[in-house]
Structure formats: C-alpha cells, structure tokens
Amino acid sequence: MRDLKHLIYFEDLLQEAHNELVRKGKEDGNLALGYTCYFMPEVLLDLPGCFSVRLRAPRCVSPDMATYYMSGRTCHYGRSLFERALEGGFNFLDAQLATETCTVTCRFQEHLKAMPEVINNMNFKVEFSDVPFKKNENSIDHYEKQLKAHVLDFLKNNYGVDTSDETLLKTIEEHNEMCRIIREIGDFRKLDEPTITGYEFAVINLVSMTCPKYLIMDKLKETLEELKTREPDQRKTYRCKVVLAGSENDDPEFTKLIESCGALVVCDRYCYGAVEARVPIEIREGETPLRAIARHYLLTSQCTRFMEQEEMRHRKKFIAELAKEYKADGIIVASNKFCEYWSYERMIDTIVLPRDYGYPVCSIEKEYINSASGQLRTRFQAFVESIEIKKLQEASK
C-alpha cells in the first residue's frame, strides 16, 4: 500500500510525551492536563484553554528510580510513568486529573500528589475522582457528581476554565468530530481487504490522545481523505486477521510485531486503543452535557473492573462480536505483567472465547515496552500457523 503522507510525522510525535504539538499547545497559552485512563473523560480536559494528554512513557525500558519507590513487582506502565516524571519528562503538565481505576496507575498519581516537587511547575496540582464499578443509575449519578466536583469545579476554581454548559456542548461537538474521523479511519479495517494496517491505526489513534486536538485535526482529516482512495496491496501481505484485546498498551511497535508475523490487527479492545472509546457522545433529550458525558463514558466502557454480573459476562461476548464485525480469524489477548484485572480476564477469555464463540485465542503476557520480542514473535508465528491449519481443515471439510 502507498505510504501514508503523515505517518512519519505522527510517529515522531509519539517519541515523547512532551512532543512538538504539546509544546505548541503550551505556547498558545493552554493548560496541559494529564490523565491515564478512559474513565477520566478526555472531552472534559479539552475545554477551551486546555488540552488533554494521555500520559505515556515511550522508550522507558528501565525505570530504576521508580522501582525504588514502587518496587519491581508492580506494573511496568505505572512505574515507567513515574520514572518519566522523575526524569522531568512531565514538567509541562499543569495538572493531573487522576482516577483510582487500577492500583498502580493510582499509586503513580498518588506519588505525584505526595511529591509535588517531582513536576517542576508551580501551577501543578493533582485531583482524584472516584469512579464507580457498575453501570446503574446510582453509578451514573455518582460519576456525574465526581466529574462536576473534581474536574469541572477543579478546573474552574484553580485555573479559571470556562465550564458552562454552552462551552461543554461546543467541546462535545469538537470531540465528536474527532471521534467521527477516527472511527471512519478505523472502518477501513472492516473491509475484506483492509486499506490500513493495525500499526498505522494505532499510531493515528494514539496521536489523537496525546496531542492537542486542534493542532492535529487537519492532519487527521487529510489522512482520512487519503485513505478513501488508498488501494490494498495486490498481493495479500498478511495471513490472517486478529482482534487485539487486553490491558494497557500504548506501544504501536507491539502491533507492528504482531503484524510482522503475518496477523493483521483489524480491531483493538485494550486501554489506549479501545474501539468503543471513539464512539461519539450523544446528548439525550433533557440531559445536561455533563450528564451525557458521565453516562456515555460509563456505559461505553468495557473495562474489566465492572462488577455487575451481566457486565462481567457480556464483555466476553463483546470481544467475540468485534471479531465477527471486523472479520477476524482469531483474538490475541495480551495483559501487562502485574496487571491483576487482565491476568484474570485473559485467563477466562482464553478458555471461553474458543469454547463458546469458536475463536482461537493467543494468550500473551507482556511488558510495557516489549524487549522480549523474540519470544513473542515465536508465539505469534505459532498462532498464525494454527489459524492457517484450522482454515485448511475447515476448507477440506
């Protein structure tokens, strides 16, 4: 396929959190607001005068200082973020909008609160919101209250951000525009012969989360236009299609590794790459914009921390349905080492998805930055081969 015009530019933007566009956003007088989780609605951090940055620590392979604080037995992602903070890589942040949605990212954010000197910015503050574990009305009420107090009021009282309903509505519109573009780009993955690779999509999607949106929108639109006329390769460059599900993953190289083994990643269902994360926010009749945001983020999330019985059971089906929608042949479930949510979820997915939904599953435990790529490559190659054998067997029947 023809190379995407802006891909190298996008890749460059992902080399560090404090990238060219983040710098530009700050120079324009905006507040840089950090967050780590889908449960901190990105749209609220993109209000006028602010921009959201979903924190990453690219190329952090040895978080030694953070390991002193958080030990070597916690999630590499949380530690890497703290390492980057200790190195001064997040000094551009004006505030961290925190959630206690998984233990180690919470601990990272608590460290920022306990040691504010780590972020060399006089304005820097950390504010935590409580996120419910269920999707019922009580949870939506609660979540709405939390977002009001700990995001909107926090931004208004500390930084003078305009948080009126009119502004919120406008921000939702802009956010929805971004979602529409990313989803349209993602829809090319549903084609029989997809015209975008999983790696390219991961890069584009990540850029949309880590750069000020107003500075990246044009290039994303241009990429969408480019994709509309992009032709698939004459000769198939992949051997099967897979859905990639699992825990936190902001490393497009991981997707590249999978694809280099012959499995085209056609859909993502992991933190930082969930397909449902780019569903536009719908405001229902009689709803305030904040209520709509609270409902939207709670109901769309497929996070493994939801505890209602029907939710726990439904999310396996959700992955299987994605595989069907995107015409995938198999599912790769990858969890970060020390991620407790996904260790269990991966275990059950590995059993239930093949048994009840007929999808072969490759179950992987990985690091935040994947230095052990040789071992992973072997696993992926074997998985691709097993899918091919399955296809041959089915064809011969």
Add this chain to the structure above:
Amino acid sequence: MKKALKILAKIAAIGGAVYAALFAVFYFDLDGKAIFKFVEPTLVKHYDNMPRRDPLTRPYGEEPTNE
C-alpha cells in the same frame, strides 16, 4: 457401703488412669504426631484421588443458570 466405695474407688482409678493417659497424650504431643503421621496422609491421599467437576466445562452464558 463398702461396695459403693469400691465402685467409687474403681471409677476414680479409671478416671485417674484416663486422665493420666490423656496427659501423656497431651504432654508428648501424641495427638499431633498421630494426625501428622497417619490421619492427614490418609486424608490427603483420598482428596488427591477424588473425582472432581471439570472447571473447563462450566457453562458461562449471559445469565446464571444455577448449574
């Protein structure tokens, strides 16, 4: 009277002997030793060989089926 006393003495003697025996069991940890060396290994063997429900066959629908 004498007979009654004899019976009482017998009961006391038996009681005393039982008490002494129990004290010996206690003091020399004979209860612990018996459980450790005989009872527990027998039970463990039984538990290890018990037929158990296969967890992989447990149904997992959208609703609990109480099976």
Add this chain to the structure above:
Amino acid sequence: MKKPDWNKLKEKLKKTDPKKLARDFLYGKPHGERRLGDLYEPKTGLYKHREWRGVKDTFYYFNNIWLYNYGMMVADIMKYGGLVTFAKGVWRYRWVGQSYLPVMHWFDRGLEGVRGEALRASAWHYRAMVNQTIEQFMRMFCADQNIGGSKALYDQTIAHDETVWGGVFYPYRDQLDDIPLQMIPYFVTCHVNNHTVLNYIDATQSLGLPGDPCPMCQAECGLMILDDEPDFYPAFITTNEACDGSVATSVIQDWMINKPLYAMPQPMQFDDPLVQEHCAKEIEGAFRFIEEQMGVEFHWSELVKHVEEQNELQRFEWEKWDVAANTSYYPITGTAQALYRIYQSQRGNRKIWHDTDKRVRKILEKCVEQKIDTFPLTRHRVIAWSCAPLYYSHWCTWAYNCWGLNCIINMDSLMFDMTIRTDTYDNMLLDFARYHEWAPMRRMAVGGLKHIFELWENMEKFHCDMVMMYDQLQCKGMQGVHGLFEDEFRARDIHAIWMPHALPDKRTVSREEIRRIINDYMFTVMQEEPLDPSLLEFDDSKSW
C-alpha cells in the same frame, strides 16, 4: 547396649541445683533461660514434648485449653448439625479434613511460651474463633447440596465474599444466615494448616493465571476451580474489597458458581464526602437483592439489636486498645489480638464474641488492678503494619520468645474503628457505608495514602518504638508505596523490619526465611542478643 557413663551422670547431678529444679518444675523456666526450640522435632514442628510451663500453667493449658477445646470441638459439632454431617463434610472437602484436626497445634503455636493471664486471655480468643469456624462450616454442610444437605436450610442461607462485612445481613438474621464463601475454606485454613491452600493456588494457575496476582485471590478462585466449595446457597454477594485482584476474582467466581450475584462495591476515594451517598445506595441495593432472592423482609428491630450489640463489642475493643497503648498489662498476644479482631469484626455480631469479651474483660481488669506485667521481657514495643503472612501469623509469639519483640497492635486491628448509629435509618445507612469503606486492607493497605501513613500516629498512640513492616510481595497497592515508606522511616529515624511474604503461600518466603530476616536485623542493626538462642534457627518447613 551402650553402657551408661556414670561419671558423666554424676557430674551432671553435681551441677544440678535442686532448688532451681524445683522452681522450674513449679513455675516453669523463666524467660531468658528457656530453650523452646529444643522442643521441636526437625521439619515437622511437632513437639518432642509440649512445653512445661510450671504446674499451674501446664495444668491450666492441659485442662482448660487442650482438653476443654477438644471437648468443645465435639460439642460444637453436635450442637450445629451432628457427627454424620461433619463426617460427610470431612470426606468431601479437603480444607476441613486437613485443617480441623490440627487445631490444637494452632493453639500451641500461638501460645508458645505464654504464661499466666496472657495465656488465659489469649486462649479464650482462640476458643471463640474455633466456635465460629465450626458454626460456619457446619451450616455449610447442613445446607450443602453436594452431600445431601437440607434444601430448606439451603434456601435460608446466603453466601458472600469473605470481605463483605457480615453486618449487611443484620436485618435478616431472624430469617436467614449468612456465610462467607472463603473465610473458613481459605482464611482460617491458612492459619491452621498452611499446606491446604497450596492446592487452590496451583489449581488457579493451572488454568493459565500468572503467578503474580495476589495469592489470596488466587486461592479463593482455586476453591471453586477445584470444586471444593460446598453448594449451600442460592445467591451470593461480592465486593471489590480490597483490590484489583479481588474484583478480578469475582469474574472467575461468578463463572464457577453460576448463581445470581450482587456486586456491592466500595468507593475507592472514600475520604471524599461525595461518595457516601453512592455507597449507601449500593448497600440498599444489596438489601433489595437479599429480599428478592431469599424472599425475606427487612426487619429494622433486628438490625438495631445486632448493631447495638456490635457497638458494645467495639467499645470493649477500644478499652483493650487503651490498656495496650498505655500500660504493660495487656494480656493478649499479638497473634490473638490480630486474628480475633479481624474475625470478629468481619463476621459481625455473634453471641460467642460477647461471651469471650466478658471473660477477657475479667482478666484484663485483674491485670490492670494488680499491675501484672504480662510480657515482662519486652524489649521493644512493635506495631505491625500492612497485610500479615497468614501462614505465619504466630511470628509474634516467636519474636517475643526469641527477641523480646512484643507486637502490641497491628494494622488490621485498627480498621472498622467506629460504632454505628441506629437513631435513624439514614444515619445507619451512612455509617454502614463508612464501616464498609473502613474494611481490612481497603482502609489502609490500598486506600488513600493518608490512611497508609496513619502508621505514625498509631506508633505514637500505642507507644511503639519499632515497626514490623509486612511486605506482601504480591500486593500491588503496598508494593506501590514501598519507597515512600523507606523515605519516611529514614526521615523519622524509625527501626523498621521489612518482612517479605506472600500472604497464604509459604513457598515464596518460608517461615524460616522470615525468622532469618528478623534475626539479621536484631543482630546487625539493633546489636542485641536473643533471649532464647534455641529459637534462632530451626527447620519447620513441613509444619502445619
């Protein structure tokens, strides 16, 4: 046959001081002269003979602890369902078979070297825990459909995760009983016989779970996976207490149990006043679930009765803490304090706790009135923080006997630190929410940082000069604040011993390794000599 060496024997007799011998016989060897380690058989931890504690204490132990408790164990079984049901349960479930019989060894380990009033008060705590354990597993067996239990009882028994506080069921106590799913099969068995739980951990990992998640959650899952959980309830309630692992475990439990489930989560940011209403509503949701599933009614008077009784227990606990904090007359060992408190407060109001507290109050008052120094060779007053190793909760007894480290209080004792209002329904509900949020581990270990560092004020309050810092290697919450503690220990010049462990799994860090770590610290940092050198090193790898 080897001839006796008469000269050697004569020499020994010459050296023997008959007065001392008589004193040791009458009163037992004083601390400092004892060699408790010589009593163990290698590896198994069985005794060559049990400890001679002097005439009075030895016969107290024999009559009032050993004989009495064996007798009561039989009596309790008869009272709660009978021998046949018990035998069926033992034959069916590993956790009861392997851990019921060695119970007296659990007493032995927890009461080693303990004398006088401390022996008496601590043993009553153990007795209460045994009673509650029997009551619970007998209820399970009586209603267990796997072994032909009563269907009527099954319909009147609701199950819940062991981290759901038993008080949630107070309004229905006159109509049903609540039994925690894992408290007996998992939590209690780890203390009594630490081999059993390994089967459950292995079972979970055999399905593909990595080794690093919290082993407690792994073991709880393993019970279901290994089909070793009685089927005694039509519905169950779970919660997110205390951590990500606990939430994730619910997924597997739900799969294996396959019955109606209600999740009653606790808010994470529980200091935020805004979260209380949400939490209270979730508890109300649990009430509705119980009523719908079990066909029972909410009885306010029943709830008030139990809450008021529970408040009484709490008030006595505060009195105990007061004595522990401000005197040297506290007659309860660190192990008994920790286990009884967590058991009692988690299980909720039960008659046995009141009976026990009555007895303990008498002893406590006697100690205070007569100024009885219950642990006279205390060198350091220790506070234990974070989550404890379940397979070595009796390290406190060892540490006192060997080094004079007296564990005064521990973190889990300090949770649930409140009484509950019953003046109005709304107040009760808000207090239920708060109580629920202050559960073990949630409040401190994985709650907000502020609560984790309540250590400093509690050190002051309990006049402790040393910290036993439990280092649960697989607890992400506590591992995630390791460095902050190190920094604070240094800044405050506090002696802290990090005790690595893996909660129920002795294979990760053995008891022997734990002792070695403490020994090293005491020799090299504290520059102290042991009170009983025979306890420094011994192999108890096969012990219960």
